[in-house]
Structure formats: C-alpha cells, structure tokens
Amino acid sequence: xxxKELVKGSLKSIVLKLLAENNRMYxxxxxxxxxxxxxxxxxxxxxxxxxxxxxxEKEGAVVTEAEVxxxxxxxxxxxxxxxxxxAKERIKELEEFMQTVKILLNPQLGFEPCMS
Amino acid sequence: xxxxxxxxxxxxxxxxxxxxxNFSHLSTDLIDHVCCDIELQMxxxxxxxxxxxxxxxxxxxKGLRQIQQDTLMLIDKNYRIMKKSMKTIGMLAMxxxxxxxxxxxxxxxxxSIMLTVGFFFTTIVFFPAFLYIVYKEGNNKKNAxxxxxxxxxxxxxxxxxxxxxxxxxxxxxxxxxxxGTIDFLLLPLxxxxxxxxxxxxxxxxxxxLLSLMVFLTGLSFKIQxxxxxSMLLTVGSITLVLLFxxxxxxxxxxxxKKLRVDFIFGIIALSYxxxxxxxxxxxxxxxxxxxxxYQESSFKKTAAFLSDKNIELGTNLTADHVIQLSNQADLxxxxxxxxxxxxxxxxxxxxxxxxVQIYNSGKMIRTKENFVQFLLxxxxxxxxxxxxxxxxxxxNRLYQNIFTDSINQTTMPNILFSTDNRVVGYENHIVSWExxxxxxxxxxxxxxxLSLWQYxxxxxxNKALSTLVLNPKNN
Numbered sequence: 074x075x076x077k078e079l080v081k082g083s084l085k086s087i088v089l090k091l092l093a094e095n096n097r098m099y100x101x102x103x104x105x106x107x108x109x110x111x112x113x114x115x116x117x118x119x120x121x122x123x124x125x126x127x128x129x130e131k132e133g134a135v136v137t138e139a140e141v142x143x144x145x146x147x148x149x150x151x152x153x154x155x156x157x158x159x160a161k162e163r164i165k166e167l168e169e170f171m172q173t174v175k176i177l178l179n180p181q182l183g184f185e186p187c188m189s
Numbered sequence: 190x191x192x193x194x195x196x197x198x199x200x201x202x203x204x205x206x207x208x209x210x211n212f213s214h215l216s217t218d219l220i221d222h223v224c225c226d227i228e229l230q231m232x233x234x235x236x237x238x239x240x241x242x243x244x245x246x247x248x249x250x251k252g253l254r255q256i257q258q259d260t261l262m263l264i265d266k267n268y269r270i271m272k273k274s275m276k277t278i279g280m281l282a283m284x285x286x287x288x289x290x291x292x293x294x295x296x297x298x299x300x301s302i303m304l305t306v307g308f309f310f311t312t313i314v315f316f317p318a319f320l321y322i323v324y325k326e327g328n329n330k331k332n333a334x335x336x337x338x339x340x341x342x343x344x345x346x347x348x349x350x351x352x353x354x355x356x357x358x359x360x361x362x363x364x365x366x367x368x369g370t371i372d373f374l375l376l377p378l379x380x381x382x383x384x385x386x387x388x389x390x391x392x393x394x395x396x397x398l399l400s401l402m403v404f405l406t407g408l409s410f411k412i413q414x415x416x417x418x419s420m421l422l423t424v425g426s427i428t429l430v431l432l433f434x435x436x437x438x439x440x441x442x443x444x445x446k447k448l449r450v451d452f453i454f455g456i457i458a459l460s461y462x463x464x465x466x467x468x469x470x471x472x473x474x475x476x477x478x479x480x481x482x483y484q485e486s487s488f489k490k491t492a493a494f495l496s497d498k499n500i501e502l503g504t505n506l507t508a509d510h511v512i513q514l515s516n517q518a519d520l521x522x523x524x525x526x527x528x529x530x531x532x533x534x535x536x537x538x539x540x541x542x543x544x545v546q547i548y549n550s551g552k553m554i555r556t557k558e559n560f561v562q563f564l565l566x567x568x569x570x571x572x573x574x575x576x577x578x579x580x581x582x583x584x585n586r587l588y589q590n591i592f593t594d595s596i597n598q599t600t601m602p603n604i605l606f607s608t609d610n611r612v613v614g615y616e617n618h619i620v621s622w623e624x625x626x627x628x629x630x631x632x633x634x635x636x637x638x639l640s641l642w643q644y645x646x647x648x649x650x651n652k653a654l655s656t657l658v659l660n661p662k663n664n
Binding site: 146 | 213256607
C-alpha cells in the first residue's frame, strides 16, 4: 500500500482525472474506482476525499446534483467547463512531476557515477 | 447486492447528525458513503449491526467531525487563520494572565502590564476567533445574531473586568452593559430561537435559561447597588442548582451511557458561578466597611469635645504665636472637612450642599468600589493634598515655636503630622506622603484618615494650650 503522504499531493489531480473520464461520480464510487485501478495500493479515506471534493466545488471546478438512490440522497459530482480545463492542466503537471521523480530516482541515465 | 432499509438508513443518519456534521451537503455525502460501506460488508454475509460496527471502527464518530474540520480548513481561509491564531494567542494570553496574577500577588513589578496585555489578547483576539470558529462549525446563518450579541456582551464584560482590576474609571458601566447585553438580549433571543430546534426538552431548557437570567440580573443589580440584588442572586442560583441541574441530569445525561466531558465542565463552571453569587449576596465586604463609620463618628465627637476645651483654654492666652496656632488649627480642620465633602461629591455626583447633607446624615453607601484616586496630585491638577501638606507643615512650625524643650518640640508633630516620604512593603519602596495615605485607598478608610487628622490637630492644639496655661512662664 502506498503511504498517505505520497498520495496527498496528487489527490486532487487523481480526482479530477477520474471525473474527466466518467460523466459523473459519487464519493463512494470514486474511492472504489481508485481502489480498483490501483489494485488496492491506494486507499482513499473519507477524511482525505471529501475535503478535496468540497474544495473543488467551492472553486467552481465541479458541480453537484442530488438524486435519490436506494432510498437515500446521493450527491453526484460532475466537472464544469473550467473544471475540465484545470483537470487537463493538473494531469499534465502530475505527469511532469512523475517524470522528474523518475529521473531523480535513476540519476545515472547515460552517466556512470564517479567512483574512486 | 444488499440494500439497506429505511430504518437502517435512519440510524446512520442520526449518528452522522449527532456528530455535528452540518457543513453544506457533507452530511448527505457521508451518510451515503457509510451506507455503501455497510452494504459492501453485508454482501459478505454478516448482519447489519456487525457490518455497521466494522465500518464505525474505520472512521469513528470523532473522525466524522475531523472530516468537517479538515474541509473547513481547506476551503475557508478565515477559518484557517482564526483556528491557528486562536491556539497560539490563546495559550500566550493564558500564560500572561497567570504570570500577571502571580506577580500581582507577589507585588513584583510588571504585573499590571502583563494582565492588561493578557486580557487584551483574550478579549480582542482569542474570544472573537473562538466564536467565529464555533459559528463556522455550526454553519447556521440563523445563529449569526446570537454570536454577534455574545461577542458584544462578552467583550464589554471582559474589558470591564480588566478595568476593574486596574482601577480604571468606568469599570462598573462596562461590566453592567456587558452583563445586560448577555442577560436581556442574548438569553431571551436564545430562548426564542433555540427552543424550536433544540433536542433538549423545551421546558427544561427554558427553565435553565430563565434562572440564569435571574442570576445575571442579580449580579448586575449588585454591581449597581440596586436593592433586591441578594434576593435575585439567591433565587437564581437555587433554581439553577436545585431544579435545573437535577432535571436536566435525569432527562438528558442519564439517557446516554457515556458521561460527556462538556457536562462535567458545565457543572464545574456552574458551581464556580454559584459560589461567587452566594459570596456576593452575603454582603461580607460591605459590613467590614461599615465599621469605619463607627470609628469616624467617634473621631468627630472627640474632636468636637477638644475644640470646646480649646476655646475655653484660649480665652486667657493672647500672645501672637498662640493665636496663630489656634487659627492654623481651625484652618486645617475646615480644609480637611472640605476634602471630605469632595469625596462625597465625587461618589454621588451632587452639589456641595447636598454632599454636606449626605455626609452629616451618615447615610453614605460605603462600598469596595469607591476609590479616592482623584485626590492624588498625579491624577488631578487641582488636588487639595499639596495645600493640606503645606498647611500641616506650617502648623508643625508654629507648634515647635511654643515649646522650648526639644522632646516636646518634636514628638507630637512627628507622631501626628509627619509629611515625610514613607517606606512601605517588603521591598522598602519609598512613597510620597500623599500616595501612602490615598493611593489605592477606598473611600471609607480615606474619610477615616481625614477625620483622624482633624482630631489630631485639635489634640495638638489642646496640648499646646494646656501647657501654656499650666506653665505661664513660657507664655
């Protein structure tokens, strides 16, 4: 399982990416999807997910719609136009970040370390 | 796929709402999420109760609250700033106040400034930030007037307490208006707004707040010295302790198995309040001050008696220095009398004639609040004390002229009218004659001191005159 601290910084990008690929999603669905795609390596807790979703709503990146499913209200989250734009940007950022981290972790591409 | 029925959903809803989740649609999010989790567990073939306790272990009721606080932290910049500043400044202010109190007890320098700064931060920063956070977590716009009134009343009251400690003028008015705001605006508004929505039994809730209102009214009456204060305080505290607390306990607290921390805090705070209330209604302080009155009247009577004797003795003495001494004694006596009238005038804010009447009738109210700071030259450019000091020194010189032997020349004035600086306290501070007698002095002891001096002047005059009558050689 991947430690929470590592997930924390990229959580917003992951959520935006998932919402970009699916028309609309509810909170539980997002956690399940992340669990499934990462084959259980990333587990999103309630505590991590909902603050981010509400922040995105406040920023205007997503809108919510309530619907009665299985006798209870369910809140669906959906990207707005500006949300779709920022999703693309965040995903690009995240990819760039991963590339950089890769380079950092394998610095000897093309070079041999100087050993005396 | 298993599906929860309405009853089970209602159970989850109640738990989430009990955790105090009310920000935007967060509770709907969480209820759905918890239900989904339970359904997932139940698909493995276990009962609802087992599934729910497994899910509960994952987040816990406190965990739900934490989610709400994290959400607020992320979204609301003001909330974030307030929460952080509240913690640091709160701790700092408490530390300052604790040290200030310690220094005050030890009479070490710097106590006042520490208390003032501590109080200032508590009142201006910590208290508003605290209310803002509670308001935001409650997330109910309807409550805004309650919080504004609470803020206003609380700030006025706390500044009043600070003024009181520092003996600044206007403390009583501040405390009174602060208490009044809480008492006559905030509490009725809580009764009106909250009884509809409160989960607590309405009658009990109203009873508690009403008795609190009576108690606070008593407290404000006490501060203003209006009649009936003691009765209100006693009635208010007895209803609170003997009616509200037991009923509240049996109805609300006994229901839930766990003893909640806020209930314990509530009881402790309440008992402090009640003890304070009873102490105030017992009137101990005032009785002590009444004793000064008795002493003062006996000074006045002996001074009058000596004055008659002196007139008798003086009829046969015609030398200049004797007449000078007698005139000086009369002058000082009258001047001190006028200072006493000034003190009475200051308290009752009345004309000179009314003050004379009040003072002579002996019907003055002596309280622990009437300080005579205005007499000190550093507070008042028209202070009467420098003149009094000068006149006393003149009297001392005249007195010394009458006697030829040095013992008689010095003992009496040194004992009775020394206007030198005095040494006070463990640290041997040197203070002026004025400060020694009148700084931080209450009205009653100050009047007492002045009456003692009037008596002393007459006594010294009497000694001088009788010495001259008995030893005509000196004359």
